[in-house]
Amino acid sequence: MTIELSQFHDAFFEEAAESLDAMEAALLQLDVGAPDPDTINTVFRVAHSIKGGAGMFGFTEIASFTHTLETLLDELRSQRMQVSTQILDLLLKSVDVLRGMLKAVQRKEPIDQQGVADLQLDLELIVAQKGDTPGTGAGAAAPAANASAPTVPAAPARPAGRRWHIALRPGPGLLARGNDPLRMLTELADLGDMTVATDLTQLPPLGELDPETCLLAWNIELASDVDRQVIEQVFEWAEGDCTLEILAHIIREGV
Amino acid sequence: MARRSKNAPTVAVALPANCSIHDAAQLKAALLEVATQPAVTIDAGAMERIDTSGVQLLAAFSRDRAAKGFGTEWRGVNAVLLDALQVLGLAGLCGLPAAARDT
Numbered sequence: 001m002t003i004e005l006s007q008f009h010d011a012f013f014e015e016a017a018e019s020l021d022a023m024e025a026a027l028l029q030l031d032v033g034a035p036d037p038d039t040i041n042t043v044f045r046v047a048h049s050i051k052g053g054a055g056m057f058g059f060t061e062i063a064s065f066t067h068t069l070e071t072l073l074d075e076l077r078s079q080r081m082q083v084s085t086q087i088l089d090l091l092l093k094s095v096d097v098l099r100g101m102l103k104a105v106q107r108k109e110p111i112d113q114q115g116v117a118d119l120q121l122d123l124e125l126i127v128a129q130k131g132d133t134p135g136t137g138a139g140a141a142a143p144a145a146n147a148s149a150p151t152v153p154a155a156p157a158r159p160a161g162r163r164w165h166i167a168l169r170p171g172p173g174l175l176a177r178g179n180d181p182l183r184m185l186t187e188l189a190d191l192g193d194m195t196v197a198t199d200l201t202q203l204p205p206l207g208e209l210d211p212e213t214c215l216l217a218w219n220i221e222l223a224s225d226v227d228r229q230v231i232e233q234v235f236e237w238a239e240g241d242c243t244l245e246i247l248a249h250i251i252r253e254g255v
Numbered sequence: 256m257a258r259r260s261k262n263a264p265t266v267a268v269a270l271p272a273n274c275s276i277h278d279a280a281q282l283k284a285a286l287l288e289v290a291t292q293p294a295v296t297i298d299a300g301a302m303e304r305i306d307t308s309g310v311q312l313l314a315a316f317s318r319d320r321a322a323k324g325f326g327t328e329w330r331g332v333n334a335v336l337l338d339a340l341q342v343l344g345l346a347g348l349c350g351l352p353a354a355a356r357d358t
Binding site: 197 | 279306308315316318344
């Protein structure tokens with residue numbers, strides 16, 4: 001790769017990351033009952049832009065996924081399909097998957113092919129069925145899009161409730177200021193059923209590790225009916241010293 | 256902190272009572288001292304307190320050793336240590352049961 005092309009790649013990754021943040025913020029504001037057309041347009045433009053850049057640079061997996069995403073967004077934009085909680089959930093999942101794909105490509109690491117393919121199938125299925133899936137009407141919350149299995153067919157029954165996805169990325173001053181992720185995750189575990197995936201990609205070899213800097217990050221799934229505010233309170237003392245994302249998925253009873 | 260048993264090739268390192276950020280530099284030095292030994296036993300019998308800083312050091316130690324194909328044994332693992340490793344999702348990496356913590 002020439003230096004010039006590498007610089008263009010960096011600019012693409014940086015812009016795509018910012019665009020995804022904007023897409024996620026727009027999706028979180030989307031009202032399922034009465035979605036704002038401008039918001040849907042914003043989300044569509046982001047997907048379109050990433051698809052174009054990915055295609056130009058030969059990132060075919062990203063281009064293919066965003067093409068599928070764009071197809072669904074076009075259906076929503078033209079109001080041939082309505083925004084349901086299930087679709088909103090798939091769109092939020094798509095943001096997560098795209099972030100992962102961009103990060104992997106940028107770091108020249110393998111993409112989670114299975115996770116991408118599963119979600120892409122979910123997106124294709126929902127478009128093929130025009131969103132006409134059982135229980136997706138107003139007030140009926142969608143199941144969380146499971147990247148390992150399509151969400152459209154009937155699934156084994158499980159109790160209704162919320163599932164929170166929490167991404168915690170400590171900043172350099174977190175530990176030194178007395179904010180301990182162990183305390184935070186222990187408090188979260190007390191709120192419900194928690195599973196944790198730890199990201200060690202930033203953790204250097206022991207010899208190079210500054211013990212006063214937290215270089216671990218966590219992706220947490222928490223099945224709990226608590227409100228967002230309760231989760232935010234767990235991290236309130238760490239504000240400014242970490243990056244925190246809290247996303248809600250609502251699990252429909254019997255799905 | 257590290258000592259070599261006369262009759263066994265395994266090197267033991269004892270975790271101090273406090274494995275928190277305030278004593279993390281000492282813990283790091285103790286772990287580095289044995290990091291290149293093919294067989295190490297970590298004795299957690301005296302450990303009373305640990306935070307993320309201490310867990311992170313143990314995780315880096317375990318990961319680095321696993322990458323080299325070196326074995327790490329544990330002795331005296333108590334609930335405080337196991338709980339901390341499990342809550343932070345690092346028990347499996349450290350060769351301890353990764354089962355979900357009871358809530």
